[in-house]
Amino acid sequence: MEATITLHVDGYRRELTVDTRTTLLDALRDRLGEYSPKKGCDHGQCGACTVLADGRRILSCLALAVAQDGAHVTTAAGLAQGGGGPHRVTRAFLEHDAYQCGYCTPGQICSAVGALSELEAGMPSHATDHPDAPVRTTDAEIRERMSGNLCRCGAYPAIVAAVREAAQ
């Protein structure tokens, strides 16, 4: 069964017809040729496919494309080419060498942007002292919030440094 949907990807309106079994990740990669989000596990276990949908970070391999009809999707490619130059998180990843093979990197960057908005909004995490206490951007908070994005090259210390810098 097929369905026609509209996605706004990195600012561009894209209309496409998809098999209703298609995930958002496969729609982006296999149908639209948008390869910035990566496929590492296809089961929501590694975070490589993370994108921002209407401003929130989601795992695009666990989202069905038809359920995202009308969504505004931002990938790491969109963050890298914003109007005012690359996003501060993108720049910080480059500066801190917060990647090696680069495969998890677009997901890490989208996730970091999402995590920083969650911190700004005061949403608590497992690393927060108390749900009612004000949320501070500590290294422990960054590590906890970035733990859904695996990096087998082991760039975590540099990723934390990059996110910390971007938070300032």
Place this chain on the structure above:
Amino acid sequence: MSTTSPAGAVGRPLPRTEGEAKVAGHAPYAYEQPVRDPVYLHPVLSTVARGRVVAVETAEAQERPGVRVVLTHENAERLARTGDREFAVLQEPVIAFRGQIVAAVVAETPEEARYAASLVRVQERAEEHDVVLTQGHPRLYRPGEEAAPGADSEQGEPDAELERAEVVLDRTYRTPMEHNNPMEPHTSIALWEDSGQGHLTLYDSTQGPHTVRETLSGVFGLDPGQVRVVSPHVGGGFGSKGSPHAHNVLAVVAARALPGHGVKFALTRQQTFSLVGHRSPTIQRLRLGADRDGRLRAVVHDSEEHTSTVKEFAEQSAVCSRTMYAAPHRRSTHRLTALDVPIPFWMRAPGECPGMYASESAMDELAHELDMDPIELRERNEPERDPQSGRPWSDRSLLRCLREGAERFGWHGRDRRPRARREGDWWVGTGVAAAFYPHVVIPGSQARIEYASGCYTLRIGAADIGTGARTVLGQIAADALEVPVERVRVEIGDSSLPQASVAGGSSGTSSWGSAVVAAARAFTEEHGAAPGEGARAAATTPEETVAEDHAVYSFGAHFAEAWVNDDTGEVRVPRMYGLFSVGRVINPRTVRSQLIGGMVMGLSMALHEHSVVDERRGLVVNQDLAQYHVAANADVAGVQAEWLEQSDTRATPMGSRGAGEIGIVGTAAAVANAAHHATGVRVRELPLTPDRFLVETGP
């Protein structure tokens, strides 16, 4: 390097050439290469660990819309018999392990390929299987020379000396089956063009495009000139992408059945657990004989491992004990048993990594037995020459790494008693372990340099799997040509570029860099400092790159602080410090990332990694990233890596040695030794899961 100008590029922390493309996600990995008329392949894997395929019913799958071909052992093309049975894909109805390719579907969409694959009915006849390595397994044998050159080695009279020694330690350590799990699962796009003799293009996720071209042209009986392998960006490999595997062959079989279509084949994460290699479990018995002052008299290191029935592979875990410490009497042996398991292969520092976990744990136990500082024990056993070859060391800086590392970590004043420091609910301890890695230069790589429009283009078919090779080769070329690095362009990742060895064994920069220096020298000799348009020169890695009369190794020291929860047994590692001797560091930014990355993977091995085999069903049951745990961000805190400022021109003309693997060697021992210091509980089996610490212990 004599040609380095004072303001050279080597030694500068330049950012990665492909950095901007990677952070945007634009750097194309294998699956992301543009091809016309793509079709999608999904394999069908065996569900028994040993047996035969009795029948394959494909009708239902074939009738699905969009299905182009269903491949089985009955209709797949006959391949050349290369003697390597890993590549004999769909040739016989024999099942040698669970998760072996027994059929495949190619369809116009990935969804349809996957669904149709589920409709292929494979009738299997199971035979009794054996998938569990046990100590003293009845079918243990000594591996052949090809899999393990010098499987056994002996000096002096180790048995007699163990009888005589004042102190004898006899311990057995176990490491589990582990999987590489690079973030990019193995992927190929194969395109066969029928015109003329025919031509194969393979976009592949590989550590060696030339290796893949050579192997596949043999399997398909093609001239290497008919095959091109392209891999500009590779999402990690850690060894598993060091050779083609069965999936590459399957992609090409499908492509040759569908000329003109790019056959896209991305392994699922689950499929990578049976098709692209793993680290064998090891059972290692260490016997150390020493005098009361801690001088080793005898070292005996015996390792038992598994291999597959398809192909022999030996994890050479005991090799480290031939080199690390002075002892007049020593023996090391490797024994394998061929089980009905997938084919083991390289995983970061094969041999050294599990071997040094065992031997550095044993050294810690001996120090504890002698009530001696573990660094002092290593000082007493420092060999003047390489015990194995008798050659002088090119640069053995182990003691410097241990001593200076101890200073920087804050080792001194440590209370040696285990279970002596407690912070709240946590027992706290520190541990140390040594690291080493042999220096490897693979001969035969070729570099070509061409000058045009003020720019020097360096071409070599090397691979950058996240190491920084593209950046670092440009730095080496710039200094050897004595030109600014901005004027050097580097092309790698394509078998149509000059021959290059595999990115493995920490040999990449050493092997390719030596060819680059030779090519730059040839270029300068021929064309001088003001080359004409189109000037070019090429050279091959010289055979005599490494000083034959010296033992050339990298060394390092790991320090770790472990906290173990008294109630739950959970182990946390808030602080790790590594100090390494890797010769001259060509790019401090990328080398630091590599060393830290190795340490993080070592921490992951210490705390989490374990492929759990179901002995009844013959498969790894935790075959995904939710169940096969690798270190996540929250596991890693305060990891620091530094190095000694050195240069070793006996190793390479650049003065550098490899740095890709030493970070993982010894790391797990440092963590385990710290956990013992914290708790008094000596765990001799990885990973250090909480249950292992929930045992009764004295104060």
